[in-house]
Amino acid sequence: MTTLASIIVSIAEEMRTASERGTVANYIPPLARVDLNRFGMAVVGMDGETHTVGDAEIPFSVQSVSKVFSLSMALNAMGKELWGRVRQEPSGSAFNSIIQLENEHGIPRNPFINAGAIVIADILVSRYGRENAQTKLLEFLRPLVSDPSSIDIDTDVARQERETGFRNMALANYMRTFGNIRNVVEDTLDFYFHQCALTMSCHQLAQVGTYLMTGGRNPRTGEQVMSERNAQTILALMMMCGHYDGSGAFAIRVGLPGKSGVGGGILAIAPGVASIAVWSPGLNAQGNSLLGTRALERLVQHTGWSVFRANPWVANPT
Numbered sequence: 001m002t003t004l005a006s007i008i009v010s011i012a013e014e015m016r017t018a019s020e021r022g023t024v025a026n027y028i029p030p031l032a033r034v035d036l037n038r039f040g041m042a043v044v045g046m047d048g049e050t051h052t053v054g055d056a057e058i059p060f061s062v063q064s065v066s067k068v069f070s071l072s073m074a075l076n077a078m079g080k081e082l083w084g085r086v087r088q089e090p091s092g093s094a095f096n097s098i099i100q101l102e103n104e105h106g107i108p109r110n111p112f113i114n115a116g117a118i119v120i121a122d123i124l125v126s127r128y129g130r131e132n133a134q135t136k137l138l139e140f141l142r143p144l145v146s147d148p149s150s151i152d153i154d155t156d157v158a159r160q161e162r163e164t165g166f167r168n169m170a171l172a173n174y175m176r177t178f179g180n181i182r183n184v185v186e187d188t189l190d191f192y193f194h195q196c197a198l199t200m201s202c203h204q205l206a207q208v209g210t211y212l213m214t215g216g217r218n219p220r221t222g223e224q225v226m227s228e229r230n231a232q233t234i235l236a237l238m239m240m241c242g243h244y245d246g247s248g249a250f251a252i253r254v255g256l257p258g259k260s261g262v263g264g265g266i267l268a269i270a271p272g273v274a275s276i277a278v279w280s281p282g283l284n285a286q287g288n289s290l291l292g293t294r295a296l297e298r299l300v301q302h303t304g305w306s307v308f309r310a311n312p313w314v315a316n317p318t
């Protein structure tokens with residue numbers, strides 16, 4: 001019988017032997033030196049049942065996957081008015097593109113491209129203050145996982161992001177001229193760089209994602225951490241914008257809302273079914289994990305978890 005456990009073992013085996021693995025992000029040394037052969041995957045179901053494979057317990061830099069969590073906090077803090085400062089449309093551009101901002105008067109296309117995530121960071125700095133924003137982010141994430149103290153921010157990665165983040169500085173300063181950055185640019189960026197430097201394993205990331213699988217509820221505590229409506233909005237944005245200019249291809253191949261990061265992680269959500277995290281540090285041309293995407297494609301082929309499937313969900317194979 002095919003079980004979810006055997007499916008992910010076979011996926012890990014396929015990825016272990018794959019010859020084309022993409023390219024590791026090389027803009028800062030801590031990312032450049034990650035072993036290209038790493039591969040991990042974790043799946044957490046609605047009943048909390050968890051399957052892990054490969055390097056699922058090894059922490060990595062979640063980078064832009066963190067944009068999902070900062071957006072969740074900003075929506076909680078600000079509500080619908082947030083959409084006056086960042087739009088809800090796919091960009092069709094690279095994650096760090098500057099081009100659209102001028103035409104669109106400093107209002108980024110969506111909260112998952114860098115410009116949009118920097119606006120979200122600015123909203124959190126306004127709300128909580130520079131230092132406290134970081135604490136609040138960790139407080140948001142930690143109750144979702146079984147070993148809370150081990151989720152942390154790699155301050156060395158954050159420092160190197162800052163030292164090399166010229167394009168992000170350009171984006172932030174440019175938006176400041178339109179009044180869409182309200183704090184000292186350095187403060188907003190410093191928080192943004194720290195959020196990108198969050199470190200988690202696949203196992204932890206899949207656990208963190210469970211509030212999006214359940215319509216905003218932390219299944220561990222039963223607490224509603226965001227409204228069901230906002231959780232749906234975030235999933236829709238993940239589907240449309242979670243992989244930058246690779247979002248269309250990801251939606252067609254995988255059919256799940258997902259968010260990637262240049263560390264090689266992807267968080268994907270099958271609503272009402274599973275929260276899935278995958279990590280393979282080699283990236284494709286759009287800066288998304290090459291084998292991570294392929295692994296999710298395989299998982300969905302085996303389980304039928306695509307949200308676009310016409311038939312009702314196939315039984316959750318256990």
Ligand code: GLN
Nearest residue numbers: 063064095114196261262
């Ligand atoms: N820290 C990276 C940046 O801001 C994150 C980009 C990403 O993960 N796509 O450029």
